[in-house]
Amino acid sequence: MTRGVVFDLDGTLIDSLPDIAAAANALLADHGLDPLPTAQIGSFVGMGERVFLDRLIAATALDADQYDPLMDQFMTLYKASTGLTTVFPGVVDAVMRLKVEGFKLGICTNKPGGPLEAVLEAVDLGKWFDVIIAGDSLPVRKPDPAPLRLAFERMAVTEGVYVGDSDVDAETAQRAGVPFALFTEGIRTKPIDAIPHDRAFERFTDLPDLCRVLIRPI
Ligand SMILES: O=C(O)COP(=O)(O)O
Numbered sequence: 001m002t003r004g005v006v007f008d009l010d011g012t013l014i015d016s017l018p019d020i021a022a023a024a025n026a027l028l029a030d031h032g033l034d035p036l037p038t039a040q041i042g043s044f045v046g047m048g049e050r051v052f053l054d055r056l057i058a059a060t061a062l063d064a065d066q067y068d069p070l071m072d073q074f075m076t077l078y079k080a081s082t083g084l085t086t087v088f089p090g091v092v093d094a095v096m097r098l099k100v101e102g103f104k105l106g107i108c109t110n111k112p113g114g115p116l117e118a119v120l121e122a123v124d125l126g127k128w129f130d131v132i133i134a135g136d137s138l139p140v141r142k143p144d145p146a147p148l149r150l151a152f153e154r155m156a157v158t159e160g161v162y163v164g165d166s167d168v169d170a171e172t173a174q175r176a177g178v179p180f181a182l183f184t185e186g187i188r189t190k191p192i193d194a195i196p197h198d199r200a201f202e203r204f205t206d207l208p209d210l211c212r213v214l215i216r217p218i
């Protein structure tokens with residue numbers, strides 16, 4: 001038996017919305033457009049960079065015909081935007097406790113590899129994890145269950161839990177047949193009740209106990 005916990009990244013382990021918003025607003029500024037509020041930009045997050053840019057274009061006067069250059073420009077800004085990101089309180093303690101107890105630890109995010117590596121380096125978080133699956137590691141991404149399954153498979157985990165902050169994470173866990181713990185303080189755009197979850201939590205100090213309760217064969 002090998003136990004493992006896989007985490008979503010944006011809005012779960014890290015408070016990265018300020019940087020995502022800064023990158024998006026820098027793109028808008030470069031095109032002579034006004035910034036959008038951070039909360040509105042938060043509603044674009046969760047399905048990776050293509051859906052993000054589609055939603056940003058739909059909400060502004062960015063030119064959809066310039067999609068590829070806009071994406072290149074956004075990715076450059078996104079990779080460089082790490083200075084405003086913080087690790088949520090209690091994350092490192094919770095992760096260390098789980099590790100000491102023998103849990104394998106993974107990340108399964110829709111964030112693309114470039115910005116993912118940059119931000120993990122900036123907040124020094126990558127070192128705790130046995131496997132990291134980015135949004136572009138596979139041809140499909142969450143809510144397709146394949147990336148989450150791959151994270152558990154790579155760690156040879158037989159009992160697991162997924163921890164995330166969004167309805168996309170909830171659907172991913174459900175489709176992968178994995179119990180789901182919902183972190184309520186992330187980039188959540190729906191009411192807690194509207195997101196299927198086994199348990200919800202607001203403080204990472206509660207997570208290790210919760211994992212012990214929720215974990216089951218996957
Ligand atoms: O990049 C996104 O769209 C969301 O990233 P997440 O899966 O880590 O929440």
Ligand SMILES: [Mg+2]
Nearest residue numbers: 008010011165
């Ligand atoms: Mg998230």
